[in-house]
Amino acid sequence: MDIVHHRFRDLNTIIDHVHGLFDRWNAENRFPPAFPENARYLLRQVVHEWIANLVQHADFHDREPEIHIDIQPNGRNVHCVIEDNSDGFDLNTNLRIREAMLEKLPERGMGLLMMERCTEDLVYYRAHNGHFRLEFSVSADKDPWMDIPF
């Protein structure tokens, strides 16, 4: 699978389109065999959680939303960049707040923590073009788990 790049503008349909892409890539065996099914589901989960976060919480002001997704497989790893033109936020601070506030059997606040556990080198920063960029890798060699209070 070569690097793939997709651009989305409609927040109402982006989730369906993203899952449609993953379905197509799976059907066409686009992921390398070294990146197995479980890792593909984890990658899909992380992308879903981030898009859900953007759809629900991102502030685009009066700008037309623009979200770019780049996926680059590399053996047993997949590197992913998701760029958006929202106002962004401080991901690290939010992660630590959510970690500290996670209640027993939480109803909210698990999404970003789920992303952190599933990924390596997760960063969210303002790029040179003024957009914000989420970058991470998902590794087939990682067996992630979350410490949710039960």
Next chain:
Amino acid sequence: MNVSTMNFSVEPCTQETVIIRVGKALDFRNAAEFKTVCQEQVRSGVRNFILDFTDTGILDSTGLGSIFSLYRQVSPLEGQVVFASVSRPVQVVVQLTRTYKVFRQFPTVEAAREAVL
């Protein structure tokens, strides 16, 4: 898949037990609807919920949170929430969150029904 047009199907087993067919997705788009459906069932006396994940391709953190919410409602009433026919994508989330420690899992809806009744 347009989740906003999907409804959860509820199949009564007994006065206290229902099967909920989760369908293609339980996520931020329909978790509120799932909670409403479950709350209506609890108000009408249902205590045990068998969640059928046969067709479920998406379970996100908000969807899982709505299941936790259901569990918190029925636990004090000595009710149960169990998972049946868990699809591969849902199993990945169950493993990631160690949710198998909270919700018993059964290979089929029938096996879940036998265990709960």
